[in-house]
Amino acid sequence: MSILVLVEHSQGIFKKKSLEAVQYAAGIAKAMGTSVSAVAVGNVSDSEMQTLGAYGAQKVLHTTDGRLDNFNSRAYAKVVVAAAQKESSKVIIGLHDTTGKAVMPRVAARLQAGLVAGAVGYPDLSKGFVVKKNVFSGKAFAYVNISSDIKVLSLMPNTFPVVKGDGTASVEKLEVALTDKDFSVQVKEVSKASGDVPLSEAELVVSGGRGLKGPENWYVLEALAKELGAATACSRPVADAHWRPHGEHVGQTGGTIRPNLYIAIGISGAIQHLAGVNGSKTIVVINKDPEAPFFKAADYGVLGDAMEIVPRLTEAVKKYKANQG
Amino acid sequence: MKILVCISQVPDTTAKIAFTDNNTAFNNQGVTFIINPYDEWYALVRALELKESGAATAVHLITVGKADTEPVIRKALALGGDEAIRIDADSNDPYLVSLQIAEYAKSQGYDLVLCGKESIDYNSGSVGAMVAELLDMNFLGFVYKIDVAGTTVTVTREIDGGEETNACELPLVISCQKGVAEARIPNMRGIMAARTKPLKVVAPAAGAALSNIVAYEMPPAKSGVKMIDAENMDELVRLLHSEAKVI
Numbered sequence A: 001m002s003i004l005v006l007v008e009h010s011q012g013i014f015k016k017k018s019l020e021a022v023q024y025a026a027g028i029a030k031a032m033g034t035s036v037s038a039v040a041v042g043n044v045s046d047s048e049m050q051t052l053g054a055y056g057a058q059k060v061l062h063t064t065d066g067r068l069d070n071f072n073s074r075a076y077a078k079v080v081v082a083a084a085q086k087e088s089s090k091v092i093i094g095l096h097d098t099t100g101k102a103v104m105p106r107v108a109a110r111l112q113a114g115l116v117a118g119a120v121g122y123p124d125l126s127k128g129f130v131v132k133k134n135v136f137s138g139k140a141f142a143y144v145n146i147s148s149d150i151k152v153l154s155l156m157p158n159t160f161p162v163v164k165g166d167g168t169a170s171v172e173k174l175e176v177a178l179t180d181k182d183f184s185v186q187v188k189e190v191s192k193a194s195g196d197v198p199l200s201e202a203e204l205v206v207s208g209g210r211g212l213k214g215p216e217n218w219y220v221l222e223a224l225a226k227e228l229g230a231a232t233a234c235s236r237p238v239a240d241a242h243w244r245p246h247g248e249h250v251g252q253t254g255g256t257i258r259p260n261l262y263i264a265i266g267i268s269g270a271i272q273h274l275a276g277v278n279g280s281k282t283i284v285v286i287n288k289d290p291e292a293p294f295f296k297a298a299d300y301g302v303l304g305d306a307m308e309i310v311p312r313l314t315e316a317v318k319k320y321k322a323n324q325g
Numbered sequence B: 001m002k003i004l005v006c007i008s009q010v011p012d013t014t015a016k017i018a019f020t021d022n023n024t025a026f027n028n029q030g031v032t033f034i035i036n037p038y039d040e041w042y043a044l045v046r047a048l049e050l051k052e053s054g055a056a057t058a059v060h061l062i063t064v065g066k067a068d069t070e071p072v073i074r075k076a077l078a079l080g081g082d083e084a085i086r087i088d089a090d091s092n093d094p095y096l097v098s099l100q101i102a103e104y105a106k107s108q109g110y111d112l113v114l115c116g117k118e119s120i121d122y123n124s125g126s127v128g129a130m131v132a133e134l135l136d137m138n139f140l141g142f143v144y145k146i147d148v149a150g151t152t153v154t155v156t157r158e159i160d161g162g163e164e165t166n167a168c169e170l171p172l173v174i175s176c177q178k179g180v181a182e183a184r185i186p187n188m189r190g191i192m193a194a195r196t197k198p199l200k201v202v203a204p205a206a207g208a209a210l211s212n213i214v215a216y217e218m219p220p221a222k223s224g225v226k227m228i229d230a231e232n233m234d235e236l237v238r239l240l241h242s243e244a245k246v247i
């Protein structure tokens, strides 16, 4: 009956968002009077798996099959379903990221289970199994009730702060019968964004628009991002003009991000841009036009020339960090 | 190669989002509906390109929706495509929508099913992978680029923390995002032609929704922007730390 959670790792180290998912599962398990089992795939050491205990998992089921080193939604879904059956899980949790968005719908379809994709709250058990999620690109929330016996949720990363407790989890092998058909997608090439936090997961994001005038001015934005440890993003015209790579473009037609802090520099705040960023917890807008629509969506605003303000902000961050020791 | 493109109807991106009936229903008063941008600009246009290049023999469009979705599916037909199918059902439950698409697709022998990476209204990003599971097909999600040579499809797609290039044999389900194609604007000839193209209405397959929306909520209104003196960035940093608690 335990709550099952699929955890993801990067080279054997669990991702922070997966710790968050384990902690989320533990909260649900507590409300339902049950325990948490995690399922991990691929090359992870036993000691790393035991650390999931500190976030609320009692048990980790581990599947090793060299073929799983490359992500494959069909094979991963089979592993999750096998684990869920072994644990008789009625609630199955993954992340609302590119992995979870490919795996959890498959799991749900296979088990004929209702799915809430992108959960941002704990289920309300007093009214059935009602889960809050973002709708209309962050412009509203919906409360969704799952009526099937088995429930599948994918948690929006960065929804809850992660708190480490103590405890260790036990580790068990999970054998899953996988066939060649499960691996019929060939991987030709993988390029991982090395080192840097991927934009979709970043907690802090510094973003620039046409107000920066040209790619030669991006160094001011990059310096601030570096000082903060933030990822960089941009508006669509900036990517269209090839000032910045397309992967950085956020908005309705680009990426949707929900960082804790979004600093918008020289971006007017068109509705299509906001659609990608208005889920951010805190928004800072730096713009020289007091009428820029972005100020209406901002928590903090600074009026003036970005080329002067941004270096000043970078210095202030540096000073703050020095004082923090 | 026969292609099926999944088209969902969504409120225009600039539409005002509001609710009625005690916050249990979307208020569509005065709202213009459009084709979900990912479906239109990427999935549909790429399917048309594949037909124009001779790689595909037919492009069919499918939508799960009531009669009020017909203007949007006609708009999609104006861009191109040979016929459209409307499954006469209305649901926000990704499982029920996927089941309808999969049940129809099963009998038609599509080689490639294209959908968008997510619908911009309910933002599940789930239908493509569910359809793939129900059809027992491979699924490649969040694809930037699609090439077809014979029965082999090569894609480049987003994976967690990077990019991957895959090759896969048909049949296959792909969810599309920016990069896959360049948006097109329908022309007069397309609009005229769309009027005479078949729009098949199909009764839904048996099945029940496994989830339903019980209520909506607007996010708390921003308490208003706090303007910080441009000379005093130390103050901004202080507020980000002690008030917003984000650094």
Ligand SMILES: Cc1cc2nc3c(=O)[nH]c(=O)nc-3n(C[C@H](O)[C@H](O)[C@H](O)COP(=O)(O)OP(=O)(O)OC[C@H]3O[C@@H](n4cnc5c(N)ncnc54)[C@H](O)[C@@H]3O)c2cc1C
Residues within 6 Å of the ligand: A208, A209, A210, A211, A212, A234, A235, A236, A237, A238, A249, A250, A251, A252, A253, A254, A265, A266, A267, A268, A269, A270, A271, A272, A273, A276, A286, A287, A288, A289, A292, A304, A305, A306, A307
């Ligand atoms: C269907 C559709 C989809 C779209 N999708 C997206 C999307 O996904 N993402 C997206 O971003 N856009 C999207 N757009 C475009 C969007 O409507 C805006 O045109 C775009 O976001 C504007 O980019 P910008 O703010 O960088 O540029 P501008 O609108 O040109 O704004 C520049 C801003 O910089 C300020 N500025 C100028 N100089 C300075 C200075 N020295 N210091 C400080 N501030 C300065 C100006 O006051 C202005 O507010 C879409 C449009 C359509 C029609």
Ligand SMILES: Nc1ncnc2c1ncn2[C@@H]1O[C@H](COP(=O)(O)O)[C@@H](O)[C@H]1O
Residues within 6 Å of the ligand: B006, B007, B008, B009, B036, B038, B039, B062, B063, B064, B065, B094, B097, B114, B115, B116, B117, B118, B119, B120, B122, B123, B124, B125, B126, B127, B128
């Ligand atoms: N009602 C629908 N009818 C047809 N296709 C749909 C429908 N809803 C979603 N889709 C397709 O599935 C994709 C993902 O949608 P979603 O899972 O709702 O975010 C969309 O981009 C469409 O291609």
